[in-house]
Amino acid sequence: NWWHYVDDVVTIWEKVKFTYIEENNQVKITGYVDNGVDVIIPSMIGNKPVVAIGANAFSGNTAITSVTIPYGVISIGYRSFASCSSLTKIDIPNSVGSIDALAFGYCRSLMNVFIPNSVTSIGDFAFHYCASLTNIIIPDSVESIGDYAFSYCYDLTSVVICKSVTSIECGAFYRCESLEDVYYTGSEEEWNKISIDYNNGDLISATEHYNYKL
Numbered sequence: 001n002w003w004h005y006v007d008d009v010v011t012i013w014e015k016v017k018f019t020y021i022e023e024n025n026q027v028k029i030t031g032y033v034d035n036g037v038d039v040i041i042p043s044m045i046g047n048k049p050v051v052a053i054g055a056n057a058f059s060g061n062t063a064i065t066s067v068t069i070p071y072g073v074i075s076i077g078y079r080s081f082a083s084c085s086s087l088t089k090i091d092i093p094n095s096v097g098s099i100d101a102l103a104f105g106y107c108r109s110l111m112n113v114f115i116p117n118s119v120t121s122i123g124d125f126a127f128h129y130c131a132s133l134t135n136i137i138i139p140d141s142v143e144s145i146g147d148y149a150f151s152y153c154y155d156l157t158s159v160v161i162c163k164s165v166t167s168i169e170c171g172a173f174y175r176c177e178s179l180e181d182v183y184y185t186g187s188e189e190e191w192n193k194i195s196i197d198y199n200n201g202d203l204i205s206a207t208e209h210y211n212y213k214l
Contacts, residue, residue: 018032041070074096093116128148149169
């Protein structure tokens with residue numbers, strides 16, 4: 001049937017765009033070999049679900065400007081988009097549970113990112129030197145913000161932190177020199193119970209707003 005032919009052509013085309021490995025009837029994207037600047041990662045390749053973006057899969061690609069990750073992906077791997085210096089927009093679905101270390105490190109043009117409330121951990125240096133990022137919301141699924149996760153985000157002016165967060169690790173907001181406002185969804189008493197490690201002076205010196213409603 002013609003629609004089966006179309007499905008086959010789409011599958012072949014996606015295989016041409018991406019390199020990947022199959023494990024347990026699931027797909028992990030390992031690389032990108034196309035020239036397109038607006039990347040849409042497929043939810044299926046070869047009738048198998050895409051569940052992960054592997055380590056270094058897109059790292060160092062200075063051409064891509066936007067990436068859409070499909071629902072069903074549960075992990076964004078180590079340095080998966082690191083040093084994608086032209087990347088301005090990333091769509092992360094509400095299926096991702098972890099953003100690994102340096103996943104978006106050195107994406108200096110990234111201006112907006114929505115972290116869904118499926119994410120439970122933000123890895124060390126995950127958004128390090130995302131110098132154009134202006135605001136961020138840490139959802140109420142996150143318990144810990146990793147070492148230097150948002151360090152050197154020079155343009156970051158405000159951050160929303162939900163009361164699920166129990167620890168903010170070393171330098172998580174180091175050299176966030178434009179940070180003015182921290183909006184916290186819990187009380188001042190709850191805020192004071194958070195373990196905030198050293199090298200977070202810019203966070204501590206910002207104006208804190210308690211009982212913030214998202």
